[in-house]
Amino acid sequence: MKLGVNIDHVAVLREARKVNDPDILNALYVACANGADQITIHLREDRRHIQDVDAYNIMRHSTLPVNLECAINRDILNIVADLKPHRATFVPEKREEVTTEGGLDVFRYENDIAYAVELLHDYLIPVSLFVDPTIEAIEKSKELGAEMVELHTGSFANIYAMLNSSLSYSNHSIKELELPRNELAIKLEKSIQNIADVSAYAKKIGLEVAAGHGLNYHNVSHMMRIKEITELNIGQSIIARSVFSGLAEAVKEMKRLTTRELNI
Numbered sequence: 001m002k003l004g005v006n007i008d009h010v011a012v013l014r015e016a017r018k019v020n021d022p023d024i025l026n027a028l029y030v031a032c033a034n035g036a037d038q039i040t041i042h043l044r045e046d047r048r049h050i051q052d053v054d055a056y057n058i059m060r061h062s063t064l065p066v067n068l069e070c071a072i073n074r075d076i077l078n079i080v081a082d083l084k085p086h087r088a089t090f091v092p093e094k095r096e097e098v099t100t101e102g103g104l105d106v107f108r109y110e111n112d113i114a115y116a117v118e119l120l121h122d123y124l125i126p127v128s129l130f131v132d133p134t135i136e137a138i139e140k141s142k143e144l145g146a147e148m149v150e151l152h153t154g155s156f157a158n159i160y161a162m163l164n165s166s167l168s169y170s171n172h173s174i175k176e177l178e179l180p181r182n183e184l185a186i187k188l189e190k191s192i193q194n195i196a197d198v199s200a201y202a203k204k205i206g207l208e209v210a211a212g213h214g215l216n217y218h219n220v221s222h223m224m225r226i227k228e229i230t231e232l233n234i235g236q237s238i239i240a241r242s243v244f245s246g247l248a249e250a251v252k253e254m255k256r257l258t259t260r261e262l263n264i
């Protein structure tokens with residue numbers, strides 16, 4: 001399994017104070033040296049975490065491939081074409097959201113996506129689409145020319161957290177998931193099975209399959225059992241753990257949990 005470490009959340013901390021500390025390049029070096037297979041960053045339209053200068057510095061200094069997440073916005077696409085990351089992942093963005101809430105609407109924005117895929121292909125940048133795990137979204141992603149899809153695992157992660165953590169007792173409890181435990185358990189099983197089915201279909205039609213959003217040290221084992229998923233992009237939980245263990249240990253531990261036994 002390829003582990004993409006998303007280092008955005010180091011910049012979240014820096015931007016909270018509008019200072020130059022913590023330094024995103026330190027996070028890059030530590031992630032590269034401790035088991036990441038790829039660096040993932042998200043250059044948001046509102047620049048709430050990663051800034052343009054960070055993206056250029058990361059491209060210049062990363063010893064690993066860089067997966068750049070971005071919205072389909074002409075200004076951002078021009079920056080991406082100039083940066084030439086190893087891959088671009090198109091994601092939806094809403095200014096007022098706390099985090100990326102759902103997958104890209106590949107039907108509503110099909111013309112914009114097709115244009116953006118072609119543009120980046122002209123610069124030899126492969127494209128992945130960050131979509132909800134549905135067969136329809138996968139078929140459309142293929143039709144739009146993407147090489148890869150990243151399945152949005154946020155919904156799975158929310159159900160998992162409401163069932164298996166103290167989230168439901170906190171201020172951030174998810175109202176629509178305040179359900180009896182047996183119902184949550186059934187929902188979780190269905191969500192995992194759906195991700196597995198959609199992954200198998202994506203692979204069958206020739207797409208590479210990644211997954212990400214809300215994955216952590218507890219729930220990631222469920223994604224590890226889906227053999228068609230070959231890449232996980234994980235950020236928030238790694239940076240959260242690093243507050244207590246340091247980033248090197250946090251990356252190493254996630255790498256350990258996302259390593260499949262070699263079948264020799």
Ligand SMILES: CC(=O)[C@@H](O)C(O)COP(=O)(O)O
Pocket residue numbers: 006008041042044069091098099100130212213214235
């Ligand atoms: C698209 C996606 O899932 C991520 O990029 C991510 O979780 C980090 O950034 P945000 O929290 O800004 O969505």
Ligand SMILES: NCC(=O)COP(=O)(O)O
Pocket residue numbers: 006040150211212213214215233234235236237
């Ligand atoms: N595309 C998902 C990603 O990069 C990381 O998401 P998260 O682990 O920060 O929720």
